[in-house]
Amino acid sequence: MIKQTIAFLGAGSMAEAMISGMVESGNISADQIIVTNRSNQDRLNEINDKYGVRTVLKDDLDFSQVDQLILAMKPKDIDAVLEDLRYKLNPNQVLVSVLAGISTSYMEDRLNDGQEVIRVMPNTSSTLRESATAMCPGHYTDMENVLVSKALLQSIGEVFIIPEDKMDVFTGIAGSGPAYFYYLMEHIEETGRAEGMDSKTLREIGAQTLLGAAKMMLEGEESPAELRKKVTSPNGTTAAGLDALEESGGGDAISAAIKGAAGRSKELSKEIEGLLVGSK
């Protein structure tokens, strides 16, 4: 059971996915979670009704109660938020950021000396405690705090501690990744509907097929290529399907999606730094 008090800055979709998973896990109680945003009281009321967590507008947050502060607003708001936090956080209150493209050193440079910072990249499957979450501690973060933060993140899925220079590609694969599978399903459903099947049945068939394949990869010893070969009978239906996929650029499209998202993660940090130079 986690003993610390956690506060969220930002109450959007990613914050809600994490809150939902954390409360559901039972590893932290709802009253140890405080959720804030700038001004949308209706949204805070909605989050309080759904999950029983404490909510308060950001300017009314009592920072002395907070052990870990999770940044979950948009990357473009980072400078204003760090400027404010510089005067409110003490260095041993851990700042955990889920913001795409914002590095630990970017945050450390704008906060008090020795500020403990952790950069993480969860995904929205946190809702069901099935996130693939990356974690990367900053320069001053105490190992004990890393472990507490890791335990908290493990309550919403699997955690991977990775070097920071791999955060962009991780974001392209796992942070944005659920969207690729939803896009795939949208096309599966569209194709099935055109053949006269109903959406509800198609969703169950498509999702079960994805789930089965995911479990085969996670629970078995075989590589994806070996598993693919087992599905592919000589001169059969799968061979025809894979040929069509290859001819339509399926493999390249997947690589392009990951590279596109990873590139945007890199670009976001440059944009933020550009904005800062422009504002001086």
Ligand SMILES: NC(=O)C1=CN([C@@H]2O[C@H](COP(=O)(O)OP(=O)(O)OC[C@H]3O[C@@H](n4cnc5c(N)ncnc54)[C@H](O)[C@@H]3O)[C@@H](O)[C@H]2O)C=CC1
């Ligand atoms: N949506 C996703 O799948 C993932 C999102 N992220 C990251 O999570 C962050 C939030 O993304 P979403 O939830 O999708 O966005 P969103 O637009 O749904 O939520 C942003 C929230 O931040 C609040 N906010 C804005 N400025 C604020 C401030 N100064 N202080 C306090 N609250 C403030 C807004 O009121 C809103 O509740 C982004 O930085 C994104 O990079 C990371 C991983 C996955």
Ligand SMILES: O=C(O)[C@@H]1CCC=N1
């Ligand atoms: O689209 C985005 O920028 C965020 C970060 C990863 C997933 N969603």
